[in-house]
Amino acid sequence: MSRTAAPPAAAPPRRPAPAGGARRPGPLRRLSPAARLAAAFLAPAIVLYLVFVLIPLVQSVWLSLHEWDGVNPVKTFVGLGNYLDLMDDRLFGVSLRNTLIWVGLGTAASLALALGLALLAWGTGRGFAVFRTLYFMPQVLPTVVVGIVWGWIYHPSFGVLNKGLEAVGLGSLARGWLGDPDIAVYAILAASVWASIGLSFVIFSAALNNVSAELLDAAKVDGANALQRFRHVIVPQLSHAVTLVTSLLLIHNFQAFDMVWVMTRGGPQNSTQLIATYTYQNAFADNQVGYGAALSVVLTVICLIVTVVFVRLRERTSEV
Amino acid sequence: MAVPTLTAPAPSPAPAPGKPPSRRRGWTTLRYVALIGAALVFVGPFVWIWISSLRESTDIGRDPFGLPTELNWDNYYNAFVTGRFGSYLGNTFLYVAFVVPLVLLLASMAAYALTLVRTRVTGLLFVLILLGVMVPFQSIMIPQYYVVRDLGLLGSYWGIIVPSLALGLPFGIFLMRAFFLTLPAELRDAARVDGASELRVFWHVMLPLARPGILSLAVFQFMFTWNAFLIPLLYGQHENLRPVASGIMFFVGEYNTDRAAIAAAVTLTCLPVIITYLFLQRYFIAGMTAGALK
Numbered sequence: 186m187s188r189t190a191a192p193p194a195a196a197p198p199r200r201p202a203p204a205g206g207a208r209r210p211g212p213l214r215r216l217s218p219a220a221r222l223a224a225a226f227l228a229p230a231i232v233l234y235l236v237f238v239l240i241p242l243v244q245s246v247w248l249s250l251h252e253w254d255g256v257n258p259v260k261t262f263v264g265l266g267n268y269l270d271l272m273d274d275r276l277f278g279v280s281l282r283n284t285l286i287w288v289g290l291g292t293a294a295s296l297a298l299a300l301g302l303a304l305l306a307w308g309t310g311r312g313f314a315v316f317r318t319l320y321f322m323p324q325v326l327p328t329v330v331v332g333i334v335w336g337w338i339y340h341p342s343f344g345v346l347n348k349g350l351e352a353v354g355l356g357s358l359a360r361g362w363l364g365d366p367d368i369a370v371y372a373i374l375a376a377s378v379w380a381s382i383g384l385s386f387v388i389f390s391a392a393l394n395n396v397s398a399e400l401l402d403a404a405k406v407d408g409a410n411a412l413q414r415f416r417h418v419i420v421p422q423l424s425h426a427v428t429l430v431t432s433l434l435l436i437h438n439f440q441a442f443d444m445v446w447v448m449t450r451g452g453p454q455n456s457t458q459l460i461a462t463y464t465y466q467n468a469f470a471d472n473q474v475g476y477g478a479a480l481s482v483v484l485t486v487i488c489l490i491v492t493v494v495f496v497r498l499r500e501r502t503s504e505v
Numbered sequence: 506m507a508v509p510t511l512t513a514p515a516p517s518p519a520p521a522p523g524k525p526p527s528r529r530r531g532w533t534t535l536r537y538v539a540l541i542g543a544a545l546v547f548v549g550p551f552v553w554i555w556i557s558s559l560r561e562s563t564d565i566g567r568d569p570f571g572l573p574t575e576l577n578w579d580n581y582y583n584a585f586v587t588g589r590f591g592s593y594l595g596n597t598f599l600y601v602a603f604v605v606p607l608v609l610l611l612a613s614m615a616a617y618a619l620t621l622v623r624t625r626v627t628g629l630l631f632v633l634i635l636l637g638v639m640v641p642f643q644s645i646m647i648p649q650y651y652v653v654r655d656l657g658l659l660g661s662y663w664g665i666i667v668p669s670l671a672l673g674l675p676f677g678i679f680l681m682r683a684f685f686l687t688l689p690a691e692l693r694d695a696a697r698v699d700g701a702s703e704l705r706v707f708w709h710v711m712l713p714l715a716r717p718g719i720l721s722l723a724v725f726q727f728m729f730t731w732n733a734f735l736i737p738l739l740y741g742q743h744e745n746l747r748p749v750a751s752g753i754m755f756f757v758g759e760y761n762t763d764r765a766a767i768a769a770a771v772t773l774t775c776l777p778v779i780i781t782y783l784f785l786q787r788y789f790i791a792g793m794t795a796g797a798l799k
Contacts, residue, residue, distance in 0.1 A: 218702070218703045219621055219622060219703050220622050221703075222618070222621065222703040222704060222707070223617075223618035223619075223621050223622040223627070224618070226614035226615060226617060226618035226707075227614075227615050227618045227619070227627075227630065229611050229614070229615075230611045230612065230614065230615035230674050230678065231615070231630065233611070233667070233670060233671040233674060234633075234634065234637060234671060234674055234675065236652060236671070237645075237649055237652060237653075237667070237668055237671035237672070238637045238645055238649075238671055238672065238674075238675065239633065239636075239637070240648070240652070241645040241646075241647075241648035241649040241652060242636075242640060242644060242645050242648075244648035245644060245645060245647060245648055248647060248648060255651075302540075302543055305536055305539055305540055305543075306540055309537075309540070312537075312540075315544075316540055316543075316544060318783070318786060319544040319547055319548050320543065320544065320547050321782075321786075321789075321790065322547060322548060322551075322779065322782065323547055324793070325728055325778050325779070325782045325789060326551075326732070326775055326778060326779070327731065327732035327734065327749075327750045327753075327774060327775075327778070328732065328734060329732075329734050329750050329751070329753055329754060329774075330750075330753070330771050330774050330775055333753070333757060333767070333771055334550045334551065334554055334771065335550070337550075337553075337554070337764075338550060343565070343566065343569040344569075345550075345553070345569070345570075348569065348570070379546070379547070382547075383547075384793055384794070387790055387793075387794060388794055391794075436639070436641075439641055440641040440642065440643065442643065442734075442735055443734045443735065446734075446738075447734075447754065460643075461641070461643045464643055464646075464647070465643070465646075465735075468646075468647045468650075469650075469739070474647060477647055478647050478648075481643050481644050481645075481646070481647060482644070484641060484643055484644060485640055485641070485644035488639070488640065488641055488644070489639060489640065492639050
């Protein structure tokens with residue numbers, strides 16, 4: 186904190202003390218004008234943040250130690266009971282597995298597709314702006330709308346997917362994509378990946394534009410083939426972008442809720458529940474508020490661990 | 506030229522002349538076919554919906570991919586009036602009109618304060634705010650629901666506006682702080698020497714210089730407020746409070762056989778964001794990547 190912009194707090198007051206001297210200077214008056222402005226500027230944001238974000242975050246932990254239906258004035262303290270119940274809850278297992286599929290497979294798929302597209306579009310000159318505009322578009326649309334549109338694509342009787350499969354003679358593969366408990370979660374994930382490629386594509390494209398052309402030419406002159414150039418010249422210069430995109434996608438996939446809620450509400454037979462949707466269902470549909478809070482704490486802890494690990498990784502790669 | 510030749514010729518010491526031009530052209534064609542194919546995959550579904558919104562529902566059932574025989578604007582009338590989309594759109598505009606300027610103002614003020622006074626206290630505050638950027642909304646939504654209820658905000662417009670505002674602040678402060686940090690402190694000192702008050706320095710000197718940051722935050726917050734789904738699902742249960750993003754769910758539930766009307770509703774929900782995006786694309790992308798890159 187060497188760059189203290191404000192004059193030191195002990196600086197003499199700019200104006201002489203008010204005549205009469207009856208009023209003792211309050212704590213705020215003793216601050217410099219800059220510090221007083223800062224306090225006034227921070228106050229509204231901090232109050233809102235405390236009441237609606239920080240205190241609820243702490244309360245989540247507190248609620249998770251209780252059994253409560255959301256209505257009864259009395260909350261029963263059960264200690265770690267809710268967490269022990271999680272262990273025996275088959276649906277928690279399903280939602281944890283699905284969340285890990287979203288975070289693992291979803292992140293990997295978005296990453297690979299975005300990188301592939303960025304490499305293809307690299308150096309397309311004026312056309313690039315058009316591709317970027319189109320690829321990024323799903324990213325700005327409401328997830329609800331994406332869910333509805335993909336619900337149409339997967340529709341068993343008039344969806345594009347089944348019609349397309351029939352048209353190329355693969356009609357036997359056609360099915361109700363969102364009605365099959367083994368497939369539904371992957372079908373929804375595909376829609377989510379589709380909608381989240383745009384941002385990764387933009388970041389990768391920006392990074393590719395910074396790849397040193399001199400190094401590439403030098404490698405070419407030295408006889409490195411395309412694959413070698415990709416592996417040894419391009420990839421090392423993209424490492425920062427890769428960790429950045431990965432951490433963004435991880436956070437995005439942990440928070441997934443809308444897409445599942447719109448397309449299946451966690452069904453069929455709860456096969457598409459994520460921790461987020463299962464939390465919502467417990468807390469707001471089944472009146473298991475304490476249990477829902479325990480689920481949300483689990484999500485928070487996993488999310489924070491992963492985020493912190495990736496922030497560390499990013500710091501390390503940026504030092505190289 | 507990322508992966509120019511998959512069937513690479515034997516490495517020759519003279520690079521360019523050894524490559525047959527036809528293979529080069531073949532590769533370029535292939536590359537553009539793939540890029541255009543991808544563009545169709547991203548935009549096609551929406552074009553399909555827009556076309557469907559001008560057809561008859563019975564026609565869509567018979568042939569999902571046909572073109573409209575005549576432009577059927579009744580679907581929009583149905584969505585707007587029968588499906589209450591007029592009221593949903595009005596609510597969304599109201600939320601945007603309150604949340605976006607308030608987030609901009611409060612986040613800019615707080616971010617400026619964090620860069621103006623750099624002590625251990627403000628450092629700690631910034632770390633706490635970063636926590637708010639990282640945790641998912643689902644981590645706080647349960648107690649937050651009861652906070653909103655106990656404050657008596659449930660069932661009013663404020664019940665959606667105030668939590669949205671509070672949730673927008675952490676990222677807003679994060680983004681604006683990064684912008685204020687790029688401004689030279691000498692500007693501030695020069696204004697002070699000229700006798701400007703601290704408030705004047707902020708409002709007339711520093712804030713105008715942070716304009717690109719404010720614009721990025723504005724489009725980001727606009728998109729976030731327009732698209733928000735879970736907040737209105739929790740706090741806007743009543744029909745009169747629903748914005749388009751959650752209203753469309755109820756619409757789909759009620760009119761699930763009237764596909765043309767659903768298509769019209771989807772189009773109405775997308776159009777304002779798409780138009781804003783096309784005009785302010787630069788700021789959309791900056792807003793979404795800036796937080797990440799800083």
